[in-house]
Amino acid sequence: MQRVTRDKISYVFDRRLEPVLRIAAGEVFEIETEDARTGQTRTPETCRADYVIALRSKGPYYGNPVTGPIHVAGAEPGDTLAVSIRDMECDTQGFAGYWPFVYHLQDWFHEPVTELVEICNGEVHYTLQTARGPHILRIPTRPMIGCIGTAPHLEVPTAGTAGRFGGNLDVPEVAPGSIVYLPVAVPGALLYLGDCHPYQGDGEVSGCEMRAVVTASVDVLKNWTKTQNAPRIETPTHLVTVGAASPAENAQWQAIREMIVWLEERYGWSKAEARIFLTLVGDLRPGQMQVSPYTMRLIVPKERLPQQPE
Template identity: 40%
Template sequence: MREIRQPGAYSYVYGKYEEPIATVKPGETVAIYTKDAFTDQISKETDRPSQIMSNPNPQTGPIYIEGAEPGDTLVARIIEIEPTRDYAVSALIPNFGGLSNTNITRTLNEPIPEKVWIYKLEDGVLTNNKRLSFPWRPFLGTIGTAPALEAISSITPYDHGGNMDVPDVKPGNTIYLPVRVPGAYFFTGDVHGGQGQGELCGVALEISAKVTIQFDLIKNKSINWPRIESDTEYMVVGSARPMEDAARIAYAELIVWLEELGWDKWEAYQALTQIGELYVGNMVDPNYSLVAKIDKKYALID
């Protein structure tokens, strides 16, 4: 299997303005190496992210998908995520996080303290201390394609994907992404060894990894927002502020998906009212990401 490593500087935006680092054919499976959200610069609890870091979330990419054209849908099946080191990192960062004032939610309070936690990875468990010990549940914090015109920071999720921080972007699941430029310009990175819903303090169990993805294309079929399919569920990720707008997008696009599967709009609205699920992926990024889902057994197709 072909391995893709970032040849030079990592990318910190999702855009069409950088040269592709590799070309992949539809149907091909590749292994992509990713750095952690701190570009692997934090390794001990005395390190200070705010001093070390300029840009978070280095991306591996852009990867050019052969034959992808605007109006197609890119399919990324996540086969496997393997750690490339034996520890993960989390941290409190001043002016950042779900229960902190931030650069967007500005207050005059003193910032919260800075703090780093190192988690040892052993036998499928990430452990800092007796209480802070969590199973290895890896997923891709960031995944997406280039917008038509914009270059969007790799800390921001939006309709191209990006920094959604959604735990369902995990091995076994298939991610559908819009193609908006020739070649799609796929990026990924920011592997989390595990994360709660909301990514509360803003820093999950950050780790570098080797990510195995099989790509495919659905020609002449466009989607507005990222979709996820598991063996048992259909999901859509909406990313916006305030959070209710992300919720509206996620459910509205799940209705669009059900309509594509043969449902009537109002009946889909009714079904999701009674059986849909809606969780918070992140409540910390420039847009919040919410995941709406329906169990396939209730999404009966004609």
């Protein structure tokens, strides 16, 4: 099995970079990912606010590295890349924290905070130091990939942004057992992924980051759709579409529009039928809420859908 190591990283989704791995459609491969600060806050000393501020001075987009690009044989513009997340191996250590000078609530938070977390026996261990004493959290891991996308044709977005190509989605459904559908804009697709989390709730309001090893495979879908304008995700139990925009209200409507189109294509429904259906069974949930563009996702349970035609 081919494996790409975590030193093969980028901070942008760039079509001009030389591929770090070349795979065939259907081939199973492994990707090592770096944490969101490129492994530079892994000791108590490197979690200090002054150290983290110095890291920030290296550049506004020094964080959120993605491994790649990965070239997929046979992928051409207009195709769809179906990325199957088969497994994720969590590192034994990660960190939780935030940058107050980038994100919201700056009137409350004036210095960066970084806390180490332990990941062991399938749990995230974190001790919250409160005014009433320590509060120990032990949360079962639910690993996910925060950032996944293909290289756009023209622009070179940073790994901290999101759009039609994918990017910094930060939605828990990008996880083992899911298929992520991404539009192909350049030959070979040039897939990037990283920013893995051991656990995240509905909405990223600060980061809980880790290194990981992701096992995946990729299929190239020809003529699957001609109208995809946002990432689509299929879990064992749900269909998910992800919008990315600012304000978040616009991201919400992107996700709704994409789901209507998906239902129209998949089941032959009219747009009106799909919209009424979504009123009854669709769930709108936040994704990445720290920096613009924000992400919102629309989730539909498969049990409420008709059997897909053969």
